[in-house]
Amino acid sequence: MITSVKNAIGYSLRQLIKRKKGVPLIPNESKQELFSHLPLNERKQADVTARQLFSDFHLNDLYENSSADNFRQNLFYLEMLERAFSEADVKIPQNIVAADIGPSDWFYVKALYAALKWWSNPDGREVQLTGYEADAFRVYPNGFSRYDFAQSYIQGLEKVQYIPEKFTRQPEKYDLITMLFPFVFIKDHLKWGLPFRRFDAYSAQIGHQFRSIPATCSRVNRPPDRSEATLVFYYFSDLFFLVKEDRIFLMDSPFKFIL
Numbered sequence: 001m002i003t004s005v006k007n008a009i010g011y012s013l014r015q016l017i018k019r020k021k022g023v024p025l026i027p028n029e030s031k032q033e034l035f036s037h038l039p040l041n042e043r044k045q046a047d048v049t050a051r052q053l054f055s056d057f058h059l060n061d062l063y064e065n066s067s068a069d070n071f072r073q074n075l076f077y078l079e080m081l082e083r084a085f086s087e088a089d090v091k092i093p094q095n096i097v098a099a100d101i102g103p104s105d106w107f108y109v110k111a112l113y114a115a116l117k118w119w120s121n122p123d124g125r126e127v128q129l130t131g132y133e134a135d136a137f138r139v140y141p142n143g144f145s146r147y148d149f150a151q152s153y154i155q156g157l158e159k160v161q162y163i164p165e166k167f168t169r170q171p172e173k174y175d176l177i178t179m180l181f182p183f184v185f186i187k188d189h190l191k192w193g194l195p196f197r198r199f200d201a202y203s204a205q206i207g208h209q210f211r212s213i214p215a216t217c218s219r220v221n222r223p224p225d226r227s228e229a230t231l232v233f234y235y236f237s238d239l240f241f242l243v244k245e246d247r248i249f250l251m252d253s254p255f256k257f258i259l
């Protein structure tokens with residue numbers, strides 16, 4: 001109850017103040033040591049997979065304009081999206097209009113964009129992508145908000161928009177909607193400082209499905225955690241289709257986040 005009230009007040013203040021400090025400069029870093037934390041045999045495999053993703057998804061721009069951590073995180077998302085698209089046998093139209101619900105500061109937007117553009121299509125597609133973030137004005141210790149960082153991460157991408165508002169259903173507007181690692185358990189949602197009333201029915205429904213699934217993987221280098229293992233895709237007429245049990249896959253990856 002106290003958490004819920006505290007969260008509601010904090011959230012309302014963030015929405016009122018709408019903190020924008022400018023676009024942070026994210027200096028490029030060398031990618032030479034990307035996998036130096038891995039044992040030698042895993043390092044080689046990671047390198048092979050990274051090179052494959054680099055060429056299939058045209059990652060030159062990201063490679064030359066990103067921190068090492070951010071580049072590795074994007075490799076993680078790309079590996080995951082590539083696998084998810086294949087498992088779900090997604091049909092992506094040549095002119096794709098897509099949305100991403102809850103992108104945080106959109107540190108993975110280049111991976112999502114590249115997956116939509118290049119997955120299973122060497123000629124590339126026309127992509128329009130919109131991110132809807134309900135809590136875009138959360139502020140980091142350096143004073144920049146998620147909104148600010150998102151402006152930096154989307155630089156260089158055409159027809160990509162970050163909307164600092166909650167997603168509302170817009171029938172027929174989007175061909176594909178992604179919701180990546182959403183909060184699907186109320187305890188995680190509250191722990192992160194979101195108000196109780198913002199926990200939407202979709203998330204609750206997904207959480208219900210996830211409850212029965214063992215926690216066997218995580219996207220960070222720490223023990224498995226169910227709330228770190230959720231990847232969900234929406235299609236208009238086929239909500240939650242990737243969370244259906246027969247479509248679920250568990251993924252271990254050399255590109256896990258390093259804490």
Ligand SMILES: C[S@@+](CC[C@H](N)C(=O)[O-])C[C@H]1O[C@@H](n2cnc3c(N)ncnc32)[C@H](O)[C@@H]1O
Nearest residue numbers: 102103104132133134135166167180181182183
């Ligand atoms: C666990 S974070 C996931 C962030 C990101 N997608 C990732 O892969 O790391 C979930 C995000 O969804 C946002 N969110 C929850 N419900 C939303 C809604 N209906 N519309 C837009 N954003 C929402 C939250 O504010 C939070 O930033």
